[in-house]
Amino acid sequence: MTEEKPMLETGWNLDNSYARLPKSFFTKITPNAVPSPELVIFNDTLATNLGLNNVELKSKDGVAVLAGNSIPEGSIPLAQAYAGHQFGNFNMLGDGRALLIGEQIPPSGDRFDIQLKGSGPTPYSRNGDGRAALGPMLREYIISEAMHALGIPTTRSLAVVTTGESIIRETELPGAILTRVAASHLRVGTFQYAANFGTIEDVRTLADYTIERHYPHIADDENRYLSLLQEVIKRQAELIAKWQLVGFIHGVMNTDNMTISGETIDYGPCAFMDAYNPATVFSSIDYQGRYAYGNQPYIGGWNLARFAETLLPLLDDDQNEAIKMATEAIGEFNKFYHENWYAGMRAKLGIFNEEKEDEKLIEDLLNMMQNHSADYTNTFRALTLDKLEETALFNSEEFKLWNELWQARLKRQQESKDDTLQLMRNSNPAIIPRNHRVEVALESAVENGDYSVMEKLLEVLSKPYAHTQEQMDFCTVPAEIDQSYRTYCGT
Numbered sequence: 001m002t003e004e005k006p007m008l009e010t011g012w013n014l015d016n017s018y019a020r021l022p023k024s025f026f027t028k029i030t031p032n033a034v035p036s037p038e039l040v041i042f043n044d045t046l047a048t049n050l051g052l053n054n055v056e057l058k059s060k061d062g063v064a065v066l067a068g069n070s071i072p073e074g075s076i077p078l079a080q081a082y083a084g085h086q087f088g089n090f091n092m093l094g095d096g097r098a099l100l101i102g103e104q105i106p107p108s109g110d111r112f113d114i115q116l117k118g119s120g121p122t123p124y125s126r127n128g129d130g131r132a133a134l135g136p137m138l139r140e141y142i143i144s145e146a147m148h149a150l151g152i153p154t155t156r157s158l159a160v161v162t163t164g165e166s167i168i169r170e171t172e173l174p175g176a177i178l179t180r181v182a183a184s185h186l187r188v189g190t191f192q193y194a195a196n197f198g199t200i201e202d203v204r205t206l207a208d209y210t211i212e213r214h215y216p217h218i219a220d221d222e223n224r225y226l227s228l229l230q231e232v233i234k235r236q237a238e239l240i241a242k243w244q245l246v247g248f249i250h251g252v253m254n255t256d257n258m259t260i261s262g263e264t265i266d267y268g269p270c271a272f273m274d275a276y277n278p279a280t281v282f283s284s285i286d287y288q289g290r291y292a293y294g295n296q297p298y299i300g301g302w303n304l305a306r307f308a309e310t311l312l313p314l315l316d317d318d319q320n321e322a323i324k325m326a327t328e329a330i331g332e333f334n335k336f337y338h339e340n341w342y343a344g345m346r347a348k349l350g351i352f353n354e355e356k357e358d359e360k361l362i363e364d365l366l367n368m369m370q371n372h373s374a375d376y377t378n379t380f381r382a383l384t385l386d387k388l389e390e391t392a393l394f395n396s397e398e399f400k401l402w403n404e405l406w407q408a409r410l411k412r413q414q415e416s417k418d419d420t421l422q423l424m425r426n427s428n429p430a431i432i433p434r435n436h437r438v439e440v441a442l443e444s445a446v447e448n449g450d451y452s453v454m455e456k457l458l459e460v461l462s463k464p465y466a467h468t469q470e471q472m473d474f475c476t477v478p479a480e481i482d483q484s485y486r487t488y489c490g491t
């Protein structure tokens with residue numbers, strides 16, 4: 001008698017709350033099958049956290065789901081409608097190459113969107129082919145996971161499968177699908193879509209849905225829609241401060257790339273800054289420097305003002321009153337942002353409490369770093385490890401004076417040297433995903449099918465605050481970084 005094999009439980013436990021919104025918010029869609037899906041990278045830890053069965057998901061049937069060739073039980077696949085300001089211009093957009101297969105509810109009871117990016121055309125594809133190339137999907141995988149390890153709210157990456165199909169960009173490229181995991185895919189652009197193409201009731205429905213999903217504690221507030229605006233403003237202020245503190249440049253802060261949950265989304269032309277310079281831009285299409293590092297907080301405020309506009313009819317029947325409320329709320333963004341950034345900067349310098357002169361201490365350091373083209377990450381790392389000779393500033397008189405002031409400042413606080421050091425270690429990463437490292441890993445994977453470089457990189461990036469020699473060797477910036485790695489093209 002043959003032994004009966006136990007059925008493997010897949011672990012999928014999908015709900016489709018988004019599909020219960022009015023029909024205008026999405027289009028139900030069956031994914032286009034791809035010829036020969038192959039799993040190339042898989043996030044075991046994340047899969048486990050999602051309550052998924054790793055073994056099953058990596059099997060042929062499991063990979064078919066990650067490729068959109070089969071739909072898991074309980075899934076209602078759909079493309080989400082949204083609009084957005086792209087480089088300041090308003091457009092109707094929507095998931096043109098992605099679909100939501102549902103919301104996974106692990107035993108913890110949390111809810112996570114599971115989205116396939118690169119899964120084929122949708123009614124929102126406009127002229128696009130609905131597909132994604134392997135390189136950019138691996139890039140999103142690496143950087144989003146690195147951001148998570150740095151403690152920055154972000155969408156996550158569960159897997160990348162190659163499709164067996166070539167796609168045409170400037171050249172022929174291997175196609176791929178990324179499984180993206182997010183608190184939700186609600187964007188400022190989702191609200192802009194409802195406000196511009198729907199009714200006030202649509203905006204209200206969307207706002208109520210958002211409150212229930214992300215901000216249930218404000219549900220009974222006197223003006224829940226004002227509270228929603230204030231909460232999103234707070235989360236974005238926290239998020240953008242975190243970006244600035246690690247030198248992350250998002251690169252394409254269009255309103256459709258700003259989430260309502262406060263997670264970082266869309267890793268297109270993003271990168272981490274090497275030499276400190278607020279004017280740094282990575283995207284090859286950002287001619288005006290709109291999305292330069294130093295502009296990110298301003299753009300954050302601009303995008304949130306667009307969000308506020310969508311909520312005006314819900315804030316107050318008297319529109320003058322509504323505008324007043326919204327303006328006041330938006331005005332708070334700068335304050336929240338600055339508080340978060342300033343606290344983070346003090347922590348980077350090992351400072352626990354606040355003194356009036358701290359702002360000047362920070363400002364002076366940043367100015368010196370800019371004047372000497374000092375590497376952002378490595379300067380703070382050198383301060384953390386007391387290896388001042390490793391900073392580009394070391395020989396300058398100005399720095400010597402600054403260092404004396406800093407040391408005196410640290411002596412004025414009660415915390416022990418060890419506590420100070422620990423604070424700095426926890427606030428200054430030893431390693432970030434340097435663009436040239438990422439590009440080398442991608443080249444090896446895409447050109448040679450060798451994923452070992454990427455896997456090693458992911459491993460090192462998963463412990464960014466471990467200041468071990470091995471970690472730090474990864475952080476070295478070669479003198480001759482290939483400048484072509486500094487611009488980004490193609491999706």
Ligand SMILES: Nc1ncnc2c1ncn2[C@@H]1O[C@H](COP(=O)(O)OP(=O)(O)OP(=O)(O)O)[C@@H](O)[C@H]1O
Nearest residue numbers: 093094095096097125128129130131266267268491
């Ligand atoms: N190859 C493509 N085919 C169809 N639509 C596309 C394609 N590439 C981008 N789009 C659409 O163009 C818009 C802007 O693209 P962008 O590159 O910012 O987004 P994305 O990376 O595809 O998606 P996301 O913001 O979800 O990460 C989106 O609506 C996107 O769906």
